[in-house]
Amino acid sequence: MKTISLSIIGFGAVGQGVASSILTKQNYLKEQGFNLRVVAISDSKGSEVNPEGIDIERALKRKNQEGTIAKSNQKALDIIREVEHEIVVEATPTNIKDGEPGISNMLGAFNSGRHVVTSNKGPLVLRFLELKEAAEDNGVMFRYEATVGGAVPIFNLIHEALSGNTVIGIEGILNGTTNYILTRMAEERMPYEIVMKEAQELGIAETDPSYDVEGIDSACKLVIIANSIFGQNATYRDVNVTGITKITPEALELASKNNYVVKLVCEAGKGHLTVAPRLVPKRHPLSVGGTLNVASILTDLAGRITISGKGAGSVETASSILSDILYIIKNS
Numbered sequence: 001m002k003t004i005s006l007s008i009i010g011f012g013a014v015g016q017g018v019a020s021s022i023l024t025k026q027n028y029l030k031e032q033g034f035n036l037r038v039v040a041i042s043d044s045k046g047s048e049v050n051p052e053g054i055d056i057e058r059a060l061k062r063k064n065q066e067g068t069i070a071k072s073n074q075k076a077l078d079i080i081r082e083v084e085h086e087i088v089v090e091a092t093p094t095n096i097k098d099g100e101p102g103i104s105n106m107l108g109a110f111n112s113g114r115h116v117v118t119s120n121k122g123p124l125v126l127r128f129l130e131l132k133e134a135a136e137d138n139g140v141m142f143r144y145e146a147t148v149g150g151a152v153p154i155f156n157l158i159h160e161a162l163s164g165n166t167v168i169g170i171e172g173i174l175n176g177t178t179n180y181i182l183t184r185m186a187e188e189r190m191p192y193e194i195v196m197k198e199a200q201e202l203g204i205a206e207t208d209p210s211y212d213v214e215g216i217d218s219a220c221k222l223v224i225i226a227n228s229i230f231g232q233n234a235t236y237r238d239v240n241v242t243g244i245t246k247i248t249p250e251a252l253e254l255a256s257k258n259n260y261v262v263k264l265v266c267e268a269g270k271g272h273l274t275v276a277p278r279l280v281p282k283r284h285p286l287s288v289g290g291t292l293n294v295a296s297i298l299t300d301l302a303g304r305i306t307i308s309g310k311g312a313g314s315v316e317t318a319s320s321i322l323s324d325i326l327y328i329i330k331n332s
Contacts, residue, residue, distance in 0.1 A: 001030065001033060002035065003037055004034065004035070004087060004329050005037045005038075005039045005051075005084065005086055005087075006036060006087040006088070006325065007041070007088050007089065008041045008042070009040075009080065009092060009105055010042070010043065010093070011042065011043035011063060012043070012093065013314040014146070014318065015041070017317060018089055018322070019038065019060055020060065021315065021318040021319070022038065022056060022322070023056045036325070037053040038054045038059075039051050039083060040054070040085065041054060041059055041069045042069070042074075042075075042076040043063070043068055043069045043070065044068075045067075045068040045070045046068060046071065046073050046074070047069065047070060047071070047072055047074040047076065048071045048072070049074060049083055076092075077101070077105060077108050080109050080112060081108055085114065086115060086328075086332075087114065087115045087116075087325060088106075088114050088115070088117070089117050089325070090102055090106055090117070090118040090119075092120055094120055094121045094122045095122040096121070096122050096125050097122075100122075102120040102123040103122075103131070107131070111134070113138055113140060114140060115140045115141045115142070115328045116143070117143045117325055117328070118143070118147065119144075119146035119147055119317050119320075119321060120147065121217075121221065122220075124223075124227070125220045125235065128223075128224065128227040128228070129227065129233050141327075141328050141331070143325075143328060144228075145320040145321070145323060145324050146320035147221070148221040148224055149174060149293045149309070149311050150176075150293060150309070150311040150317050150320065151309045151310045151311075151313075151316035151317070151319045152295060152307055152309040152310075152311060154295050154297075156327075157297070157307060159228075162302060162305070165301045165302050166299065166300045167297060168269065168299060169297075169298045170229065170266075170269070170296070171266065171267045171268075172266050172286065172293065172294050172296055173263050173264060173265060173266070173286060173311075174217075174222070174295070174311065175221075176204070176291030176311040176312045177204055177213070177217075178212055178213055178218070178264045179264065179288070179289070179291060179292060180199055180204050180205075181205070181213070182247065182261075182262055182263060182264065183289045183290055184198065185247070185252055186256060189249045190249060192244075192245065192247065196213075214241070214243035214245065215241040215242060215275040215276070218241075218264060219236055220236060222239055222273050222275060223236055223239060226268050226273055229268075238273055239273040239275055240274045244264050255279055259282050260280060261280050263277070263280045263286055264278075265277070265278040265280065265286065285306040291312065292308055292309065292311065293312075294306060294307070294308040295307055
């Protein structure tokens with residue numbers, strides 16, 4: 001039995017999803033010969049550290065009842081540097097202004113010889129190459145499947161299953177909130193404002209939805225794709241972005257009469273990065289409804305491959321994080 005120790009830095013929806021997934025999959029993992037031991041959990045108010053392994057069930061219950069994991073005021077960065085463990089799961093909230101505290105946490109982990117698995121887009125949007133090089137310089141792995149597409153395995157598919165291919169271009173729908181809004185507007189012929197309110201009541205849209213509906217979230221994901229897959233050193237400023245706020249039910253109805261739907265489509269190729277509403281034929285692979293995400297990858301050998309799935313949710317995102325953790329265990 002191979003025992004791997006890890007920390008969970010950030011214990012919001014994603015961090016709790018990771019903890020729940022480890023708990024749920026404990027027997028399965030042991031059957032595979034792995035024992036995942038969570039030795040530290042940190043949230044914005046404090047931390048719990050136990051080198052023998054934290055009782056995950058109790059930790060989740062305490063977070064739910066008290067609103068924090070805190071048993072001590074030990075800082076996340078100190079845990080990353082000083083507590084002995086192999087993998088840091090960095091699940092703090094995305095911050096695209098300066099990337100903190102994610103950037104410091106990741107660099108601290110690499111410089112301490114620890115692998116990093118993350119769902120945090122901010123650091124990768126701002127300083128992807130620096131983080132990648134820091135991991136390589138320290139001989140550790142940097143995995144970030146959960147930053148784009150939730151449970152949809154875009155990077156694993158391209159870097160591993162399609163590793164003999166050259167990727168020519170990628171187009172996709174990478175934001176479930178906007179896809180839900182456009183789907184509902186088209187199906188029910190309802191105006192943007194009413195559908196937005198519905199999405200907020202269902203928890204699909206944030207109280208301040210601008211990050212999603214103005215295309216910012218999609219653009220951030222596209223930057224990560226450009227840097228990881230096309231070897232670019234792109235930032236948010238390199239993306240031409242148009243959101244969905246000006247789309248009317250009348251425009252969607254006209255599109256439907258001509259056998260089209262309107263989707264917020266991300267496009268990446270060598271030389272261009274674009275996020276904008278596009279007319280998509282109703283039978284096209286990108287014509288997915290609700291909160292689904294989809295990525296269509298054009299390659300030189302395999303042709304076009306399209307994958308779709310849930311692009312958000314704590315358990316779905318945790319699925320990608322767990323996949324990255326197991327990749328590190330098997331390949332380090």
